[in-house]
Amino acid sequence: MCALFDTLIGDADGIYDPSTYNDRLLLGLKGTMSEAELHILKARMYEGRKAKACRGELILGLPRGYVLKPSGEVALDPDEEVQRVIRLVFALFERCRSISGVLRYLVDHDIALPDRIRSGPEKGDVCWNRPNTATLSDMLRHPGYAGAYVFGRRHHDGRLRLPGKPHSGRRFVRDPQKWMVLHQNAHPAYIDWQSYERNQELMAANRSRYTGVPRGGAALLGGLMICGVCGRKMVTGYNDDGREARYSCSYEATTYGGPRCQSISARPVDTCLTALILEALSPAAIDVSLQVAEDIELERQQLHDGWKQRLERADYETALARRRYEAVDPDNRLVARTLERDWEAAMATK
Numbered sequence: 001m002c003a004l005f006d007t008l009i010g011d012a013d014g015i016y017d018p019s020t021y022n023d024r025l026l027l028g029l030k031g032t033m034s035e036a037e038l039h040i041l042k043a044r045m046y047e048g049r050k051a052k053a054c055r056g057e058l059i060l061g062l063p064r065g066y067v068l069k070p071s072g073e074v075a076l077d078p079d080e081e082v083q084r085v086i087r088l089v090f091a092l093f094e095r096c097r098s099i100s101g102v103l104r105y106l107v108d109h110d111i112a113l114p115d116r117i118r119s120g121p122e123k124g125d126v127c128w129n130r131p132n133t134a135t136l137s138d139m140l141r142h143p144g145y146a147g148a149y150v151f152g153r154r155h156h157d158g159r160l161r162l163p164g165k166p167h168s169g170r171r172f173v174r175d176p177q178k179w180m181v182l183h184q185n186a187h188p189a190y191i192d193w194q195s196y197e198r199n200q201e202l203m204a205a206n207r208s209r210y211t212g213v214p215r216g217g218a219a220l221l222g223g224l225m226i227c228g229v230c231g232r233k234m235v236t237g238y239n240d241d242g243r244e245a246r247y248s249c250s251y252e253a254t255t256y257g258g259p260r261c262q263s264i265s266a267r268p269v270d271t272c273l274t275a276l277i278l279e280a281l282s283p284a285a286i287d288v289s290l291q292v293a294e295d296i297e298l299e300r301q302q303l304h305d306g307w308k309q310r311l312e313r314a315d316y317e318t319a320l321a322r323r324r325y326e327a328v329d330p331d332n333r334l335v336a337r338t339l340e341r342d343w344e345a346a347m348a349t350k
């Protein structure tokens with residue numbers, strides 16, 4: 001382009017006329033060399049990062065519930081309320097066995113998820129966010145909560161990049177065998193490694209088409225029955241206004257138009273299953289009901305503690321806003337008005 005329009009190009013070393021052969025050659029060489037240099041620089045920086053990560057020292061954003069001490073050490077969040085909610089999420093997943101179950105519980109009991117503000121003037125302060133599926137899923141999948149240091153857990157697919165946005169595209173989580181660095185017991189944990197692995201298996205099973213969590217409906221095995229012939233999940237169908245249930249293996253038929261595999265009326269299966277369940281439970285029945293009662297009491301206690309901590313926080317914030325309001329020079333109306341509003345807002349939360 002420059003050669004066509006007789007435009008000169010200059011850099012620190014001199015001025016070139018792209019319309020002459022010599023200058024064009026020199027410019028081309030310089031361009032190739034600087035590109036190679038850029039590549040070498042990038043590669044060196046990446047190697048440096050990787051070496052730091054292998055030592056477990058490269059910290060890029062911690063999961064909620066953790067803080068980075070000035071010494072570079074990763075520690076549990078010192079705020080008790082934050083810790084309590086994080087523990088609650090894992091305890092709930094253990095019981096509800098699905099992310100949507102955890103979310104429903106949090107929403108029903110008006111519990112928000114804590115985080116530390118990551119940038120801006122309020123960096124480091126605790127903030128409370130509306131719980132949502134994506135955040136819960138991230139939390140339950142993050143090996144950091146089991147005390148592990150991980151690097152290279154996700155990989156980036158640049159093919160799905162948006163035009164003009166170099167950092168966009170989709171990120172995928174790799175299988176644990178492909179993580180670049182995994183140091184177990186690197187920092188304090190909220191759950192143990194076995195629980196972490198169990199949670200991953202459970203989430204994978206929930207996602208799968210073939211096994212799942214129990215569904216609603218009168219049939220006892222809705223969503224749990226697996227076909228002995230082809231190994232696929234059987235669907236439960238109801239007729240006669242929900243009084244008659246039938247388990248059928250129809251994946252092949254509905255997906256590929258193939259033959260129906262097999263189906264069976266739910267009544268004899270459920271009768272047989274009921275007898276087996278009662279037989280298995282009877283000696284332990286008392287233990288089980290005691291355990292359930294204990295669980296409910298524990299949960300009530302946890303909720304109570306949660307509200308107590310919230311009240312404590314509101315008390316503190318009100319007192320702080322009041323102290324600030326009282327400390328300001330009353331003639332400075334501009335500042336006093338803002339502080340007055342803060343104080344009122346703090347009391348309203350309480």
Ligand SMILES: [Zn+2]
Pocket residue numbers: 227228229230231232249261262
């Ligand atoms: Zn089948």
